[in-house]
Amino acid sequence: MSKIDIISMENLPGVAALEKRLGVSRRDFLKLCSGIAATLGLPSTAAAEIAQAVASPAKRPSVIWLHFQECTGCSESLLRAEHPTLDRLILDVISLDYHETLFAAAGHQAEAARKAAMEANKGKYLLVVEGAIPTKDGGIYCKIGGQTAIEMVKECAAGAAAVVAIGSCASWGGMPSTGPNPTGSSSVGEVLGKPVVTIPGCPPNPYNFLATVVNYLTFGKLPAVDQLGRPLFAYSRLVHENCERRAHFDAGRFALEFGDAGHRQGWCLYKLGCKGPETYANCPVIGFNDVGEVSWPVGCGHPCIGCTEKGIGFAKPIHALAELKSVQPPLGYPKVDEPRGVGATIASAAAVAALAGAATAATYNLTKNLGKNIAVEGDKPESKERAES
């Protein structure tokens, strides 16, 4: 959205139409927008953007965001996104019609807003689910507005254009599904019985989610995903493959315990239980919070716990060793039967044979000459005896 001076907006047709739509004067509307922007601590340009966003006749895609068995860490992670920031996202890019943490409404009003948004955008809205869904005992362990999580997710998914599971809990069960799993926590995909786009992580990197949403908005479809529904742009490579400490792994330099010399020097954390070699995520590539390399677990010295990976995160002990998934031995390893040069070739054998033959012939000639010399110089019977022997 281009930056527009809020005063000049007064004559825009959209803003003029608002007088009729909302029953407020143009001047008052723009004043309100400036006030909202100031209250939210947003820059002055935001006022114009809010005004334009509200006045814009082009509908922003509706997003319904459900929360079940979760800690709101995924939403918290999203709040810390910088490009775009959450306010830009919900004001410019999408229309966030239902989000337990962020909406202003409460109680029946909130549920009514959800139902209205679903009705108005049937078949077009994006459903985002945060948190696992309890399935045991009819799903009574998580209810919102008297409705179980199972009912709610099924109701919302029915009219959704696409379903995105954000966080490990929604993607594959996450922490709530860890044994003994008393509430029968399950993933969105399992409850709906169909594959959904998953953005696992605890919390997931906000940009993996934002990029997925923006991809949907820009191209009208979700990005390419793997067999677990994870977008390939973010989850196609192991943490180990792009890790900033990988060179230490390759050089055989491992931190042996927390705080030892190797640990202080930033050596590989494999021995301390790093799950990088069996976890697919792009953490080492984009980091968290846009503050550089240290802003992810391995960067600040703690082994990766494999939070994005089912069966690893919250399942395997944090300091248990990872199973190396990608490491087929490279060619650099010496082989058990390392070839050292070649054996005798026909040419080399022939050369040796020729040399040996020449030497034999020379020796024979030498011996013959020696005998002749003796025969000439010595007396007769002695030479005869030699010849006989």
Added chain:
Amino acid sequence: MTMDRRQFLKGMLAGGAVAATAASAPAEARGNLTMPPKAMGLLYDSTLCIGCKACVSACKESNHLPPEYSTEDQLWDTPLDLSGKTKNVIKMYKSGTGDHKDQEEDGYAFMKHSCLHCVDPSCVSACPVSAMRKDPVTGVVTYDPGDCIGCRYCVLACPFDVPRFQYDKAFPKIVKCELCNHLASETNDTRFQYSACAQVCPTGATLYGPTDELMVEAKRRLALKPGTDHTVPRGRIDGKDSQMAKAATYVPQVYGEKELGGTQVLKLAAVPFDKLGFRDLPERSFASVSETMQHSMYGYLITPALVLGGLVVAAKRSLRDDEDNQE
């Protein structure tokens, strides 16, 4: 050639003496040496090894050895084998597509190559001076450059091809693993306290400890049903560190239990040992065979006496022949 009765009887007598010596030889045979009382060693489990080469790098650091390059760019320490610069190397077995770890067909496996610290070492037996020694208590086979005369008999004698000679040095030494016994001294300036390869191993594939305890641990692993979850010690067998592992489909053999009278470094693997560079070897040590032969030959100076006696007889006979010819 003619032979009179006297000569014939003399010959019979000499032959009898040789036969008597030969018959008495087995009674004097030296058997395999026995395990020292506090034998220390390593247990290397190929199925736990991930090929990270932490042991190779730590070995160099602990023993102050230089890197060895085998690539053009000379960026990494990439030894291809044991050498005058390398006491420990991880080698790879690979067959077919090489997709599965610890599988003979279409698989791969790692193997550590370093000194096995034989119970009855050939290198010590072959050493004409006392440069190669076996510690009477810990059994560690050590090398003393002060005594070494550079004959390289140990290099040729070792059935595992372990001791290497520094061919590129003006004052060369023999290089072989001494189980980091130098770390026990007070002048230890490294970050290691015991065998560096075991201390840094992240998976416990190389484990340090008394050989008898290592043997018990090895047998325990062999007895496990493949796929069973179990805990393996890491670093040293009497330490606190451990990790979880899944029992592999082991080759039912502890390499080093019986080979050449046993070694203090034991090995487990899921791929047959001859594929990993460790061939089948008899239970009797080469040192005991060669020492028995040598000691029988030189016992009571019988062989020198026979050889010299034979020479005298031959010389005398040819002299007589000359006399015969002149007649």
